[in-house]
Amino acid sequence: MRCDAAFRCMELSGHKRRHMALASLRTRARIVVSARTHQKPEPPRWCRHDRVSSRLLAQFGRDVDRRRSDHTTEARCAGRTAGRRHPVHPETAVNCTSHSKSQLATAALIAIAAGPSMATDFDIAGGRLSVSGSIFVGTVIRMDDRDAELLPAPNAALVGATGTAVGGKNQDDGNLNFAKGDAVSRALKGTLEVAYRRDGYGFVGQIKGWHDFALTDGARPFGNLANGYAAGAPLSDKGFQTRSKFSGVTANDVYVFGRTALGDSALDWKAGAQKLEWGSRFTIPGGLGDLSPRDLPALRRAGAVPDDLHVPVPALTASLAITPATTLDAFVQLGFRASALPGCGTFFSANDFVTSGCDKGLLGVGSDPASIAAGTYIKRAGDVQSSDSGQGGLGLRQKVDALGAEVGLYVAQFHSRVPYLNAIKSQRTGPPFIPNDPGGLNPQYFVSYPENIRTIGLTLEKKLAAGVILAELSYRPNQPYQYNTVDLLNAFASAAGPTPLRAAATTTPAGAAFDGYERHKAVQLNMAVLHGLPALLGAAGGNVGAEFAFKHVPDLPDPSVTRFRRPDVYGQAPVGAAPCPATSSAKTCSTDGYVSANAFAYRLRAALRYPQVFEGVDLTPSLVFGHDVSGWSEDGSINEGRQFALLSLKAEFQKAFVAELAWQPTWGGAYNNSKDRSTVSFALGYRF
Helix, strand or coil: ECCCCCCCCCCCCCCCHHHHHHHHHHHHHCCCCCCCCCCCCCCCCCHHHHHHHHHHHHHCCCCCCCCHHHHHHHHHHCCCCCCCCCCCCCCCEEEEEECCCCHHHHHHHHHCCCCCCEEEEEEECCEEEEEEEEEEEEEEEECCCCCHHHHHHHHHHHHCCCCCEEECCCCCCHHHHCCCCCCCEEEEEEEEEEEEECCEEEEEEEEEEEEHHHHCCCCEECCHHHHCCCCECCCCCCCHHHHHCEEEEEEEEEEEEEEEEEEEEEEEEEEEEEECCCCCCCCCCCHHHCCCCEHHHHHHCCCHHHHHCCCCEEEEEEEEEEEEEEEEEEEECCCCCCCCCCCCCCEEEEEECCCCCCEEECCCCHHHHHHHHHCEEEEEECCCCCCCCCCEEEEEEECCCCEEEEEEEEEEEEEECCCEEECCCCCCCCCCCCCCCCHCCCEEEEEECCCCCEEEEEEEEECCCEEEEEEEEEEEEEEEEEEEEHHHHHHHHHCHHHHHHHHHHHHHHCCCCCCEEEEEEEEEEEEEEEEEEECCCCEEEEEEEEEEEEEEECCCCCCCCCCEECCCCHCCCCCCCCCCCCCCCCCHHHHCCCCCEEEEEEEEEEEEEEEEECCCEEEEEEEEEEEEEECCCCCCCCCCCCCEEEEEEEEEEEEEEEEEEEEECCCCCCCCCCCCEEEEEEEEECCC
């Protein structure tokens, strides 16, 4: 069975013929394989629902008509436990990391061509072995000229561009390395998954590999910190974490699962590296969705598939059906895992010195290569990794017949999945910073992952006749908020630079570490409505959806006291009652762009499905529109005035071959440092 975009379930066409065609090959291999269409008992209710409504939102930016074969889905459903739904959180990114900022706000919406893997099944040793995978090749091309407002003049001049930005030399490398028409990615990638199930127990193992030729081989005009700003040479990924490298192979899900009877109840459990799937997966990040680390470089490759989007974590998860209407969920994370960020110098990177392998915070007014030659940079100290312990959660889900809905209550504690910038105070008695750092006494910086972030979430999920309503209200009493980078650098690299952090820097002992963030409360409300469409405009069906998000910081300080975030390219607003310099623009002088107490955004989506347009070919056009209406959020997912769209056309041939063309323009926003990053992408793939 599978679920189409209009929420109707139907038999997979050609399923029986596929198994019959493979039967002779399997016999030659002396493996007994059933050539009939396999009949299975109905999976648990929550797995059936997973195939229909909830995953629609998880697939918000793609055609929802994507599922694995019944047998692979059965193995996943049997093993799925706490939170159990939505293996994909598209916008995870959508600004899943504050350091990715606004240019990743539509990352999830271009995770294309997922499609169902056509698993090959073998009956072995009394159980069923499913083997599935995919291979894709694709390219992503820049469609906008560089915006001069986003480029500092000294760096822009080195690539023959114009720059008028008043700052931002630590945030511009990705923009400088790619001009309009350049391929920012040309990737070959693939996945292979093996799932075995016997008597309610089983194993799932998946690996993925990728190679991005645009990054490994393409000569770039500016360079990055990792290659020493070698203009005209390929970028380097030396020191990058595995998933941020330009080429690699890594394991994804690797876990065992089972269902154990406990009296009249059933306990579903998983143990091993797995994706945390708690709450409803909305495209605007925050809330319970932040429990799952994300693979942002994978999101930006053409041909991204759902299993690319999340980083598995070592964990024990369990789901206990206390009654037919009540379910208790739990997880204990056994090791820390961080989100993978785009490496410095790559097109979608938004910070040149925070990601692993990028080890210098550049100072002064010269170009980046000139700053390195003159020794005007702050060195990176050893980063602080989070503890492997102290992460877990409990959830209780209850069907409420009076509402015709399921409500949930979740509590969890986790360590930040994204890094925060921190400082180490200079040990000098005079000026804190001296070029070339004689004696090694200059200030330094490092990144850390703030620990023990607590989250409480309330969820509601109401099924409609042809759709679903989803809602989630979350609260965090101790969410970290990153200080503005310019304020932080001025506080520790200068004795007189304007900064609201001067008093804090003065009281920090020499050589001591200073946390570059404050903890404040965070409230978020997400709501979504998804609805299937009947046949119209010549289509067999389709779907429409709308999502809304509101973020609130109850105890946010006034920006005249403390400021958080804002891209460096827009400069530093006056500190306290100090006047704004006459040479500064109104945009620089304003306190807009820093994290605001309130932020609101919405996303709209529509798709139509045209089956058998040609023999064996299905077409799915879709359109997404997003608008950040007001405010600026700490994670960068809401950036006032920013708008984006995604227009795509996907073709599937015999449910195995996929081609997709997607155009993603982005524009608007007074403090949007990714407004010149529109792209077009094309991918070809095969699923087996």
